[in-house]
Amino acid sequence: MSASISIKNITKRYDDVTVLDNINLHIEDGEFVVFLGPSGCGKSTLLRMIAGLESITEGSIDIGDKRIDTLPPGQRGVAMVFQSYALYPHMTTRQNMAFGLENVNVAQDEIDRRVNDAATILEIDHLLDRKPGRLSGGQRQRVAIGRAIVKEPKAFLFDEPLSNLDAALRGRTRLELAQLHQRLGSTMIFVTHDQVEAMTLADRIVIMHEQKIEQIGTPMEIYQHPVSRFVAEFVGSPPMSMLPINHIERTPEGVTVEVSGAGKVATAIALPENFKTTGAVIGIRAEDTSVVSAEDDGLDLTIKVVERLGDRTLLYGCLIDGTDLIVEDSGRSSVKAGHIVRVALSSHAAHIFDGDGLAHHSQQEV
Template sequence: MASVTIRELKKAYGTTQVMHGVDLDINDGEFVVFVGPSGCGKSTLLRMIAGLEEITDGTVAIGDSVVNDVAPSKRGVAMVFQTYALYPHMTVYKNMSFGLKQAKTPADEIDRRVKAAAEVLQITDYLSRSPRNLSGGQRQRVAIGRAIVRDPEVFLFDEPLSNLDAGLRVQTRLEIARLHERLGSTMIYVTHDQVEAMTLADKIVVLRDGRVEQVGSPIHLYEQPDNTFVAQFIGSPKMNFFEGSDIVGNASTDITGIRPEHLRETDAANAMVSGKLELIEQLGEYALVHLTTSSGAEFIAKMEHPPSVGKGDTLHFNASQQLIHKFDKQSGQRRT
């Protein structure tokens, strides 16, 4: 187990700079999720920690030592790839033991570790199969097994669930959470899915355009987003923004943010914001009600019971003061 310390990390391809000086502290045993839209640099950052991408400037330290010039296999990290990246010509057993063999681990030790990892991941029955005879979920477990047997200080996951179907994704997500609990290792996980980020992370790092937008616990990011980008990225459906006179008590230099789940239906007299009903998405447990304000801005309200009014009718909402977010219109930064 080890901490990871990143200082002033930069990456450039030729003259194109893609990481603009990232600083990050990942504590020993922490589960950290890098999240952001595609092209934000989250995978690049992970690959720089892994040693698969050269570092243009700055340092990556694992434990106490800077690993900038250390080979990937000597960094004490193991990676699980999005595409699993299993060796198709080797059996599951060989896939899992390949790294240990390269490290000249004694055969009985290899055998013990592979079998122990297979036990944990419930893939003991597949050890002699080749990857092509496994389902996507089984392959992903083998990929995780390949990482576990190396007993790394830091686990790196690069969008490990994005090739799985929805049901399997939830199941594997749980398994990864359990694995973290069981092993207690430092884990760094890249995803573009904020649900994965919220459910797995001790700490979320939100990235945009090669810069860190905010670092914090999932609930902190949900309750206290630093800016409009984080506010809309964390939480689903995303936060509603109101400008100008669409909402009561909004200064002209401000944006007011209210999450759909925090809007409460009320009467016209108590309304903060009103909108014309456009569409209702009935999801059983709740309904997502799409509305437009008088200025034409769209917003969503999450309601337990769908309103009994027709399309084009006006609905009124308010929200409790502590659930209202204020951002500077120009910079997008949170007003304290």
């Protein structure tokens, strides 16, 4: 049976406060989708509505060809993994994983099979007789995931499951989740505010902002062609630099924009005639800049902070009018804070955002 999920015209209100406003989304069977957005955007609420832990004000939710929003949580065919592990401290790993199945009277030999299979998949079969107090944070999270796997659900729902792990363990667990999805082939929805988790795990990312869906796309579609200034600044590390536009000159190749402190920047972007210039900015990612020699054409940037990351160096500086710009240099960069460097921008990699924050991109490949 298909485990596709269709969310139709979903609205959620608490009295006069609207938390989600007319959300429509279709998730394919076996797809790994990440809900990404800042705190308060409604992503966890939407996940909890799919799970049946929050009521729906308007709209409906289907899994396959069956409507499930009218069903109690236990009959929806989904399993949820929470940010807190929620393990019973007095039970062993085996007992924690089996508890939910025992409550619905699954036969003991079937429980044993499911628990052993899940433990093997998660490589925690040697931990089945340990209680949570003797497990590390990563091991506890695996047990929580195992408890979901044994239910053999149609879809897995993850609510910021890596938030309690340290940086190194988060990286390893991300890899394990990706491998788990490949092995199970199940539909998975993962909620996070961490764009690195979204970029590395998702088949598609659903960007949520101010109670609505801002953009849906693959990680690279979101990164390379953000539909709005919000998406451009939210996705990517470091964030995209935004330079205010003073004047736009149309050319056969696109437009040339005049930027305070930076002079004219040529782009391959074609803008509509009704483009809203007031409040418009040109956006550039750090990797689409380069430090050049003082004799070359470019912008003069006064460096305030140098961030050395090993394989690359990020230079945080300001133009002559005080506008901030983040530039990428090589890992062996000799630039120091206080230096003035000449910077070139890739004209085909720039993005222009109008006064309403809507994006316009080059039609050429970067």
